[in-house]
Amino acid sequence: MAINNVASAAAVPPLNTYRVVRRAYFNRLFAPIYFSAVAALFYHHIHTLLRHLSSGPSAAAVVPTLLLILADFIFALIWLTNQSFRYRPLIRREFVENVEKVSPPADFPAMDVFICTADPFKEPPIATANAALSVLAYDYPPEKLSVYVSDDGGSQLTIFAFMEAAKFAAHWLPFCRRNGVLDRHPEMFFGSCRADDPETQKIKPVGGIKAMYESMKTRAERVVEIGKVPQEYITEEFQREAFSKWTPDSTKHDHPTILQVLMQNNDKDTSGAPLPNLIYLAREKKKGVPHQFKAGAQNALLRVSAMITNSPLILMMDSDYISTDPITVRRILCYFLDPAIRPTLAYVQFPQIYMGLNKQDLYGNECKKWMHAGPHGGDGLDGPSCVGTGVFFARRCFYGSPRELSPIDVPEMNPDRVIEKPLTSQPPMDLINKVGGCHFEAQSKCQWGQKIGFRYGSLIEDYLTSFQMHMDGWKTVWCNPERPAFKGETPCTLVSLLVQIKRWGLGFLEVLYSKYCPLFVGIKNLGFLMGGAYSNWALWPLSSVPFTIYAFLPALALLHGVSIFPKVSADPWFLLYPFLFLAAYGYEMFEFCCLGSNPIKWWNAQRMFMIWCTSSFNFAHFEFWLKTILGRTTTSFGLTSKVNDAEHVRCYERGEFEFGAANPTILVPPTMAAVVSLVALVQGAAVEVGVKGRAWEEIGVQLFLCAFGVVNSFPFYKGMVRGDSLRLPTSTTVMASLFVVVLYAATYFVFKS
Ligand SMILES: O=c1ccn([C@@H]2O[C@H](COP(=O)(O)OP(=O)(O)O[C@H]3O[C@H](CO)[C@@H](O)[C@H](O)[C@H]3O)[C@@H](O)[C@H]2O)c(=O)[nH]1
Numbered sequence: 001m002a003i004n005n006v007a008s009a010a011a012v013p014p015l016n017t018y019r020v021v022r023r024a025y026f027n028r029l030f031a032p033i034y035f036s037a038v039a040a041l042f043y044h045h046i047h048t049l050l051r052h053l054s055s056g057p058s059a060a061a062v063v064p065t066l067l068l069i070l071a072d073f074i075f076a077l078i079w080l081t082n083q084s085f086r087y088r089p090l091i092r093r094e095f096v097e098n099v100e101k102v103s104p105p106a107d108f109p110a111m112d113v114f115i116c117t118a119d120p121f122k123e124p125p126i127a128t129a130n131a132a133l134s135v136l137a138y139d140y141p142p143e144k145l146s147v148y149v150s151d152d153g154g155s156q157l158t159i160f161a162f163m164e165a166a167k168f169a170a171h172w173l174p175f176c177r178r179n180g181v182l183d184r185h186p187e188m189f190f191g192s193c194r195a196d197d198p199e200t201q202k203i204k205p206v207g208g209i210k211a212m213y214e215s216m217k218t219r220a221e222r223v224v225e226i227g228k229v230p231q232e233y234i235t236e237e238f239q240r241e242a243f244s245k246w247t248p249d250s251t252k253h254d255h256p257t258i259l260q261v262l263m264q265n266n267d268k269d270t271s272g273a274p275l276p277n278l279i280y281l282a283r284e285k286k287k288g289v290p291h292q293f294k295a296g297a298q299n300a301l302l303r304v305s306a307m308i309t310n311s312p313l314i315l316m317m318d319s320d321y322i323s324t325d326p327i328t329v330r331r332i333l334c335y336f337l338d339p340a341i342r343p344t345l346a347y348v349q350f351p352q353i354y355m356g357l358n359k360q361d362l363y364g365n366e367c368k369k370w371m372h373a374g375p376h377g378g379d380g381l382d383g384p385s386c387v388g389t390g391v392f393f394a395r396r397c398f399y400g401s402p403r404e405l406s407p408i409d410v411p412e413m414n415p416d417r418v419i420e421k422p423l424t425s426q427p428p429m430d431l432i433n434k435v436g437g438c439h440f441e442a443q444s445k446c447q448w449g450q451k452i453g454f455r456y457g458s459l460i461e462d463y464l465t466s467f468q469m470h471m472d473g474w475k476t477v478w479c480n481p482e483r484p485a486f487k488g489e490t491p492c493t494l495v496s497l498l499v500q501i502k503r504w505g506l507g508f509l510e511v512l513y514s515k516y517c518p519l520f521v522g523i524k525n526l527g528f529l530m531g532g533a534y535s536n537w538a539l540w541p542l543s544s545v546p547f548t549i550y551a552f553l554p555a556l557a558l559l560h561g562v563s564i565f566p567k568v569s570a571d572p573w574f575l576l577y578p579f580l581f582l583a584a585y586g587y588e589m590f591e592f593c594c595l596g597s598n599p600i601k602w603w604n605a606q607r608m609f610m611i612w613c614t615s616s617f618n619f620a621h622f623e624f625w626l627k628t629i630l631g632r633t634t635t636s637f638g639l640t641s642k643v644n645d646a647e648h649v650r651c652y653e654r655g656e657f658e659f660g661a662a663n664p665t666i667l668v669p670p671t672m673a674a675v676v677s678l679v680a681l682v683q684g685a686a687v688e689v690g691v692k693g694r695a696w697e698e699i700g701v702q703l704f705l706c707a708f709g710v711v712n713s714f715p716f717y718k719g720m721v722r723g724d725s726l727r728l729p730t731s732t733t734v735m736a737s738l739f740v741v742v743l744y745a746a747t748y749f750v751f752k753s
């Protein structure tokens with residue numbers, strides 16, 4: 001139902017509204033001042049460089065100046081592109097109560113939900129099944145709702161959990177409706193009142209529903225524990241039929257398309273109401289045929305669902321994600337039914353809000369700056385970029401620009417095709433096998449992953465896809481209701497978090513150094529503000545360059561007794577430094593607090609960002625160049641494990657860093673920064689100033705930077721001396737110290753020249 005007549009907007013009750021946040025106006029005053037200071041800094045840098053060059057250049061003077069220019073240039077670029085997010089952040093509001101006045105439920109658009117999972121051992125099937133139950137129970141006409149599960153693990157363990165979930169759904173859905181449950185995620189509801197919602201907590205589970213859930217959970221966990229589905233668990237004909245689709249040679253990487261309808265509209269729940277569709281899909285996999293990770297899975301889902309339901313709206317969710325508000329679908333209708341917005345609306349993105357974080361967000365998982373300030377700001381331009389989960393798409397946006405539908409070689413795939421009749425019989429398997437097959441894309445003329453569907457070429461398909469959609473002329477909306485619509489899991493162990501950030505960093509680099517570099521293509525097509533916003537993301541991993549330079553250069557220079565910054569004085573060139581530092585940091589803290597965070601969380605987040613920069617992003621660069629030089633096209637996805645070791649979790653919850661990991665190489669660079677900062681601070685303060693009697697003003701900036709490094713490295717020092725098993729492994733400390741010695745020796749020739 002496309003209402004393209006904007007003139008009719010006046011006749012319908014309002015569905016949504018927005019206002020620009022006040023701090024945007026403050027930033028418009030502040031940004032020019034900061035910009036002038038940045039310009040002055042570069043004037044100073046160039047001036048210093050020319051002076052060094054003209055007075056018989058020495059490496060000790062020229063090399064640090066060049067490195068500082070490079071570092072500050074990247075900082076400046078990141079700051080400048082970040083202005084896009086500060087220019088016009090919006091606060092939106094939806095009038096959900098008006099939705100039914102605009103469209104009766106019988107006319108609501110149908111919705112497909114895609115849930116991706118990839119490995120039953122890293123992503124427990126029971127958790128994925130819970131995620132599915134939380135959306136199956138949406139407050140939406142069930143005959144208009146279909147949930148598709150994509151299993152890249154191609155595992156019987158996963159489909160088994162969904163068979164159990166289908167049985168449980170017949171009881172759970174009416175239970176939620178009858179009791180007005182808001183947290184419709186069974187684990188949250190039954191799991192010793194973890195539900196955040198006081199109303200939900202008041203509801204006493206009645207009858208055997210809790211026991212039913214427990215039994216389902218036990219069985220789903222049991223099969224994972226023993227690694228197979230025991231015969232006695234396979235009791236029904238449809239189960240036997242489903243499991244027969246796995247042949248003895250089926251493996252995760254090699255199997256035909258497996259599709260199984262687990263629940264459909266003519267099934268009834270215990271109250272006699274129809275049930276939504278629940279469909280399991282494992283797309284075909286063959287060794288040696290690239291499967292493009294999550295983007296490939298989502299494209300297979302797009303095609304297969306087109307053969308069955310072809311709903312105009314699509315919700316994408318990761319397996320570690322749950323819905324926490326049943327009215328969410330009605331909420332997004334406030335945008336998708338708005339005639340002024342709908343024609344160019346590609347998606348409505350909800351924020352990623354995580355469960356299980358420690359009280360002060362020790363590892364900065366909340367990502368306030370990127371996951372909240374960013375999209376919030378993008379919303380005032382053409383819209384936020386996509387973050388892959390908790391996002392409602394218009395199916396149409398995967399097939400060309402709003403003006404022009406891309407040519408489609410399978411007519412059933414046309415996004416405008418309406419399938420009126422509910423799913424009651426066996427879906428068209430011949431077509432499904434064709435479009436779910438692993439050779440389909442290579443044989444199709446439609447350029448899947450290039451022109452249509454989710455785009456390939458980056459490990460962060462969400463970002464790349466939304467970038468191209470915006471360039472095609474689509475607009476997007478950021479929806480951040482007071483009661484969170486979704487919550488997710490995020491890695492809460494240091495090493496897995498660093499590995500995840502490395503993957504994201506690598507994903508951004510793949511875009512930054514591609515023909516789609518947002519700095520050129522984005523700014524050219526989308527203008528300075530929107531192009532700047534996409535550039536800011538792409539530049540994210542490049543932050544490692546300035547942070548690494550600032551972590552090591554001032555300290556190494558100090559160890560060699562060389563001063564590289566202006567003298568601490570009333571000299572305006574010196575004053576630039578504290579101004580630029582304090583203003584940038586101060587503004588960020590202010591922004592954090594405006595977004596409902598606090599200064600301690602901000603501190604933790606900035607510390608974590610330094611660790612990402614010295615560790616994850618440097619490794620991302622390394623991997624990227626290695627891959628580019630060796631010409632390899634596939635990188636592994638590095639799926640995050642959602643199964644946490646209890647000891648790690650306890651340590652994290654106590655607010656202490658846990659390091660004890662199998663592969664601590666990723667921890668070496670931040671440990672090096674910790675070591676070098678401390679040694680240089682002691683050497684500078686005690687030897688240079690104390691023993692040699694050097695004026696502290698001369699090396700004041702370096703002393704400050706080392707002290708800042710030391711304060712940020714406290715968890716690392718503590719980790720070195722702690723006694724528990726999750727301490728920073730001594731081997732890491734030793735290796736890091738050795739590297740520092742090597743760096744010191746190597747830079748001797750620079751600083752002593
Ligand atoms: O070959 C694969 C690999 C992954 N996935 C799924 O992709 C999702 C994300 O994987 P996860 O390990 O949880 O990665 P995160 O870093 O937590 O994911 C974030 O970053 C991804 C891009 O790297 C986005 O796609 C996600 O939406 C976003 O939440 C999960 O549901 C996986 O099951 C697949 O379906 N197939």
Ligand SMILES: [Mn+2]
Nearest residue numbers: 318320489640
């Ligand atoms: Mn995840």
